[in-house]
Amino acid sequence: MSGTRTLAVARRILAGLRRDHRALGLVLxxxxxxxxxxxxxxxxxxxxxxxVGLYAPNGQADQVHVGFxxxxxxxxxxxxxVTIEAxxxxxxxxxxxxxxxxxxDVGVGLPGVQFGGAPTVTVITAGTDPATESGALAxxxxxxxxxxxxxTGVGPNTNIPTFRHETVFLSADADSLDxxxxxxxxxxxxxxxxxxTGISFLRERVGGTLERLLATPVTRAEIVVGYGIGFSVLAxxxxxxxxxxVLGRIAVPEIGPIGEWGIGLGVASAxxxxxxLALVLLLAIGAVNLGIFLSTFARSEFQIIQFIPIxxxxxxxxxxxxxxxxxxxxxxxxxxxxxxxxxxxDGLRGVILRGEDLAASTIQLDLAVLTAVAAVFxxxxxxxxxxxxx
Amino acid sequence: MDGVAPTPGTxxxxxxxxxxxxxxxxxxxxxxDLALAAGRIYGLLGPNGSGKTTLIRLLIGLTRASGGEARxxxxxxxxxxxxxxIGYMPQSESxxxxxxxxxxxxxxxxxxxxxxxxALDRVLxxxxxxxxxxxxxxxxxxxxxxxxxxxxxxxxxPPVLFLDEPTVGVDPALRVQFWAHFRRLxxxxxxxxxxxxxxxxxxxxxxxxxxxxGKVIAQGTGxxxxxxxxxxxxxxxxxxxxxxxxEGRPIDGAKGPT
Numbered sequence: 001m002s003g004t005r006t007l008a009v010a011r012r013i014l015a016g017l018r019r020d021h022r023a024l025g026l027v028l029x030x031x032x033x034x035x036x037x038x039x040x041x042x043x044x045x046x047x048x049x050x051x052v053g054l055y056a057p058n059g060q061a062d063q064v065h066v067g068f069x070x071x072x073x074x075x076x077x078x079x080x081x082v083t084i085e086a087x088x089x090x091x092x093x094x095x096x097x098x099x100x101x102x103x104x105d106v107g108v109g110l111p112g113v114q115f116g117g118a119p120t121v122t123v124i125t126a127g128t129d130p131a132t133e134s135g136a137l138a139x140x141x142x143x144x145x146x147x148x149x150x151x152t153g154v155g156p157n158t159n160i161p162t163f164r165h166e167t168v169f170l171s172a173d174a175d176s177l178d179x180x181x182x183x184x185x186x187x188x189x190x191x192x193x194x195x196x197t198g199i200s201f202l203r204e205r206v207g208g209t210l211e212r213l214l215a216t217p218v219t220r221a222e223i224v225v226g227y228g229i230g231f232s233v234l235a236x237x238x239x240x241x242x243x244x245x246v247l248g249r250i251a252v253p254e255i256g257p258i259g260e261w262g263i264g265l266g267v268a269s270a271x272x273x274x275x276x277l278a279l280v281l282l283l284a285i286g287a288v289n290l291g292i293f294l295s296t297f298a299r300s301e302f303q304i305i306q307f308i309p310i311x312x313x314x315x316x317x318x319x320x321x322x323x324x325x326x327x328x329x330x331x332x333x334x335x336x337x338x339x340x341x342x343x344x345x346d347g348l349r350g351v352i353l354r355g356e357d358l359a360a361s362t363i364q365l366d367l368a369v370l371t372a373v374a375a376v377f378x379x380x381x382x383x384x385x386x387x388x389x390x
Numbered sequence: 391m392d393g394v395a396p397t398p399g400t401x402x403x404x405x406x407x408x409x410x411x412x413x414x415x416x417x418x419x420x421x422x423d424l425a426l427a428a429g430r431i432y433g434l435l436g437p438n439g440s441g442k443t444t445l446i447r448l449l450i451g452l453t454r455a456s457g458g459e460a461r462x463x464x465x466x467x468x469x470x471x472x473x474x475x476i477g478y479m480p481q482s483e484s485x486x487x488x489x490x491x492x493x494x495x496x497x498x499x500x501x502x503x504x505x506x507x508x509a510l511d512r513v514l515x516x517x518x519x520x521x522x523x524x525x526x527x528x529x530x531x532x533x534x535x536x537x538x539x540x541x542x543x544x545x546x547x548p549p550v551l552f553l554d555e556p557t558v559g560v561d562p563a564l565r566v567q568f569w570a571h572f573r574r575l576x577x578x579x580x581x582x583x584x585x586x587x588x589x590x591x592x593x594x595x596x597x598x599x600x601x602x603x604g605k606v607i608a609q610g611t612g613x614x615x616x617x618x619x620x621x622x623x624x625x626x627x628x629x630x631x632x633x634x635x636x637e638g639r640p641i642d643g644a645k646g647p648t
């Protein structure tokens with residue numbers, strides 16, 4: 001294998017990308033924008049307010065209840081802002097109407113005066129947004145138990161235990177962004193590098209340059225490795241930028257009317273950025289060669305795009321980014337275990353969240369699997385070039 | 391000039407023996423024998439789909455023959471060593487639109503192991519693109535891209551050239567210059583095979599090969615082919631060899647000369 005020819009292929013990839021500002025934007029800017037958007041959605045929506053409507057039989061839902069709930073709401077630490085709808089409903093049906101019309105987010109039907117037996121609190125929600133409602137319910141539950149405790153004279157400080165949440169990794173108030181952002185590093189590298197190489201190599205085949213390449217002494221291995229080097233340089237820049245954005249935070253002080261703000265998400269990281277880079281690069285090399293391989297089966301750029309629902313989306317769903325593999329149904333878990341992204345996600349979480357290093361057996365496994373997958377795709381890519389030439 | 395066989399005493403540069411390429415039931419190249427000598431320009435003529443491009447790809451080793459053998463400079467193809475001494479200009483532009491003229495040229499020169507700045511300058515002057523060196527190929531006109539494609543083929547000064555319709559989209563003045571250059575290369579010993587379906591370029595070749603349905607149906611100089619067919623132009627001669635009259639209709643009972 002000639003180093004000169006391999007590097008010539010790599011340089012030609014980079015020279016082409018340098019002029020292709022859109023492609024550069026896609027790889028370098030889009031992941032940051034998407035991650036930023038995600039951060040905004042997650043962190044922005046966690047401080048939400050809920051409007052609560054009240055009903056109690058026999059017209060008991062008076063200012064006393066409201067007062068207790070308000071007092072309890074004020075004590076809820078960090079977060080949900082609870083507004084108690086002062087006007088109380090005449091019956092549960094009216095409460096249902098209020099919830100249906102969106103006048104209140106949650107309706108609470110308090111138990112009547114009773115002797116013996118456990119009191120039942122009826123909680124009414126719209127049922128159209130389970131994720132938000134479950135958050136609201138949890139907040140409300142804490143609230144009601146505090147309020148009831150206070151109302152019955154058994155204060156939260158006496159018989160009803162309070163919970164103090166501690167975590168081994170990160171901090172107790174870590175949000176879903178802290179868990180998601182690190183693995184987005186891998187997902188973006190995989191996604192964008194695959195799209196770019198797929199289209200880039202498709203152009204080689206369709207535009208006739210592959211034909212000309214193969215009429216020179218360049219070998220298939222030189223082409224595939226050259227491509228790998230070219231796009232790995234790009235992937236490296238992408239990963240460095242995105243890692244800096246996800247893990248770092250530069251505070252910008254208050255200037256005039258603009259309040260203090262910051263660049264970067266400041267996700268806490270425990271591990272070595274070098275292992276993060278190694279994991280993502282191995283994944284990217286696999287993606288480069290998967291792109292070359294699949295470009296054989298496409299006749300146009302549009303057909304490369306058609307691979308996204310087949311190659312990219314299922315990996316996004318199954319690789320453990322959003323749902324842990326262990327909780328997937330058995331068949332899906334089995335599929336997840338053969339996807340390269342699964343190992344990258346596991347490795348990235350291990351390094352960034354749990355601070356694992358090369359001594360950890362899981363990281364060793366992740367690196368080994370990713371290396372093996374990359375090697376398999378390199379061979380597949382070479383074989384498809386051969387098939388073209390025969 | 392009239393010799394069909396290579397000059398005695400020198401071994402042919404490009405040799406094909408019983409070359410066959412089948413795509414399913416279709417025989418795109420159907421048993422072709424060739425011997426192309428050094429320093430001559432050969433015209434490969436035939437209608438679209440007659441097997442010209444497949445023949446060239448077989449000779450270079452870009453596609454595997456179903457039967458027969460091709461040798462270039464004595465080496466059986468495919469051979470990477472031999473590829474270093476071949477210049478191939480495919481029918482499509484086959485250049486990188488996002489790279490500049492100079493980058494395209496330097497890239498293919500590097501793959502061919504020719505990196506001297508002089509060689510790049512010479513070939514850029516030849517195709518009159520020296521002033522466009524830094525222009526991305528995508529901003530060139532169709533004719534200019536064709537010229538760049540030719541430059542990428544010539545940059546390593548190979549002794550054997552395969553040109554698949556090299557002058558398509560090239561204006562007449564530059565076309566004359568191209569042919570003058572091909573002639574100079576041939577005089578210096580380069581073997582050139584030019585595929586074309588345009589008969590008016592054929593007379594610039596030393597020797598012609600008429601290809602039809604994957605077979606060489608006639609071979610010789612333009613003059614000798616016209617004489618054999620009893621026609622005044624090559625197009626009619628081609629039709630005669632195909633067993634057709636000037637309107638393209640089969641001639642009853644007539645068989646083209648062999």
